[in-house]
Amino acid sequence: MDKKILTRLTKQHSILGAVSACILTVVFVCGSLLFFRGQLLNWQFAWQQDNQVERPMSWQSAVADLTEKVPDFVNQRITLTTDPQHNHLYQIYVGHDDRLLYNNQTQQLYGQDTAQQAASDFLYFWHINFTTHTGTDIIAIACILLMMVTISGIWIRWKDLVKKFHQYRAKGKSRDVFKDSHVLLGLGVLLFMLMYGWSSAHFNIGYEINEPVYQKYAQKSGESYSHELGFPSKPENYDMEATLTAERLNQVITDFQQAYPNMRIARFDIYPRPWVRLRVSGESDRSFEFVTAFYDVHGNLLYEPERRPINDVYNIMVQLHEGHLLGKSSHLLYFVLSMMAIAAMLIGNLYWLAIREPKRAGQALFKLQRACLEASTCGALLSVALLLVCTRLFSQGEPLTLLANQLIMIGSILCCGLLTCYFKQVKDSSHAMLQGAGVLFLLLPCIDVIRLTLGHEFYSFVSGDLITIHIAFLALAGFSFGLATVVVRVTDKVKKRAIELEPVNDRLA
Numbered sequence: 001m002d003k004k005i006l007t008r009l010t011k012q013h014s015i016l017g018a019v020s021a022c023i024l025t026v027v028f029v030c031g032s033l034l035f036f037r038g039q040l041l042n043w044q045f046a047w048q049q050d051n052q053v054e055r056p057m058s059w060q061s062a063v064a065d066l067t068e069k070v071p072d073f074v075n076q077r078i079t080l081t082t083d084p085q086h087n088h089l090y091q092i093y094v095g096h097d098d099r100l101l102y103n104n105q106t107q108q109l110y111g112q113d114t115a116q117q118a119a120s121d122f123l124y125f126w127h128i129n130f131t132t133h134t135g136t137d138i139i140a141i142a143c144i145l146l147m148m149v150t151i152s153g154i155w156i157r158w159k160d161l162v163k164k165f166h167q168y169r170a171k172g173k174s175r176d177v178f179k180d181s182h183v184l185l186g187l188g189v190l191l192f193m194l195m196y197g198w199s200s201a202h203f204n205i206g207y208e209i210n211e212p213v214y215q216k217y218a219q220k221s222g223e224s225y226s227h228e229l230g231f232p233s234k235p236e237n238y239d240m241e242a243t244l245t246a247e248r249l250n251q252v253i254t255d256f257q258q259a260y261p262n263m264r265i266a267r268f269d270i271y272p273r274p275w276v277r278l279r280v281s282g283e284s285d286r287s288f289e290f291v292t293a294f295y296d297v298h299g300n301l302l303y304e305p306e307r308r309p310i311n312d313v314y315n316i317m318v319q320l321h322e323g324h325l326l327g328k329s330s331h332l333l334y335f336v337l338s339m340m341a342i343a344a345m346l347i348g349n350l351y352w353l354a355i356r357e358p359k360r361a362g363q364a365l366f367k368l369q370r371a372c373l374e375a376s377t378c379g380a381l382l383s384v385a386l387l388l389v390c391t392r393l394f395s396q397g398e399p400l401t402l403l404a405n406q407l408i409m410i411g412s413i414l415c416c417g418l419l420t421c422y423f424k425q426v427k428d429s430s431h432a433m434l435q436g437a438g439v440l441f442l443l444l445p446c447i448d449v450i451r452l453t454l455g456h457e458f459y460s461f462v463s464g465d466l467i468t469i470h471i472a473f474l475a476l477a478g479f480s481f482g483l484a485t486v487v488v489r490v491t492d493k494v495k496k497r498a499i500e501l502e503p504v505n506d507r508l509a
Helices: 003-034 037-044 059-069 119-129 133-170 174-179 181-188 190-221 246-259 309-322 329-360 364-394 402-422 426-453 460-508
Strands: 078-081 090-094 098-103 108-110 264-271 277-283 290-295 301-303
Touching: 003 037, 003 119, 003 133, 003 329, 003 364, 003 460, 037 119, 037 460, 059 078, 059 098, 059 246, 119 133, 119 364, 119 402, 133 181, 133 190, 181 329, 190 309, 190 329, 246 264, 246 277, 246 290, 329 364, 329 426, 329 460, 364 402, 364 426, 364 460, 402 426, 426 460
Parallel strands: none
Antiparallel strands: 078 090, 078 264, 090 098, 098 108, 264 277, 277 290, 290 301
């Protein structure tokens, strides 16, 4: 490869990688936990309150309770989400901004007056848009940069790796090829990064791109915009005065479950305008299976959209992105791959800082770059861990407010940036942040074990979820401790290499 092209590619890879990693590290950290979103939700509300007696639960009972808690829910755009067994905790979304959390066990509805929000819900909205609409566009740009960084990394290193691999293999030293941790991790998650970068960019900019296209086709076909999006047209002689009741909702759910016994209800949507219709979306634990059906307020099936190649492609992309490709087992695989992607981005950023530290340590611009890069990578792990610890210690059985969640996340990231002013070297500050994150993640299972030994009781149906999420916490703790060790060794290696090359550079000068 031409030396000038190699230099330009390396510079582009470093700069764009640093920028995208600043944004996407926290996205990947939140996403790695969201593969266990249901388990995380049940973990937060696992403990019984005031000797609450467990009661039989069902989707139908949740709907019946909803009619009492929010009597005018029919007049609002509302979404309910459930779990595979239809008997755990439920999340209720009213409109596009308000978010309510419903505990089907205690019959409590959170979020109406104090903007309370479950930790899993907050991590989800941080993952998809930084809790703001503008964040969606920022993440889309970062995902495009991620794909560019991945492609340039392939182009920079693939010939070098192949050449060295054969050279080391001939001398019996093939293991030496894997000394570079950043390259190894990058190769390990190569397809994963490209797939996530493409699917995330598509989801985040899909509305802006597709809306004018749908409008154009709607004008040509004479159909309405909502029909082009897959919504049914209003039936003839539709009774606009008909009201939606809990009985009709339950009948729709029962009919859907009987028609598709292998599907679990993932979403249940009510659209009040311009006429009330219901949409039930189900998905299976097997790959590439989605069913969406529309009903009227009487519970009658209106129609099911025809399966088209474009819909199948979109469904496959959703399955790939959310980790349903191999069923439940893919959640664990994606969890491991996401941690590898986090490690690759974090080590790459710190490697970039370590190369420049010997000559630029005293410069104000470098101090600012170091604060931003370390806070947004190592600080992302620490802030998420701190949020979960605060959720467990201070929620007292109720979700924290949205403002409290935001203050914890943003405040801890800013504090991590200020921490770089205290430590003189990159390896010291990053090591401290990662060690702190490991301690906090390790503290989460310990808190629950202590509560259990003190005689507190948790709902029986969450026992499996508690085990799953605690395994994830332990994995993240080990991951943080491991990264702390790797970061020190990588920065020491870079410093040693810089010292060795300094006499050569002086002679060339």
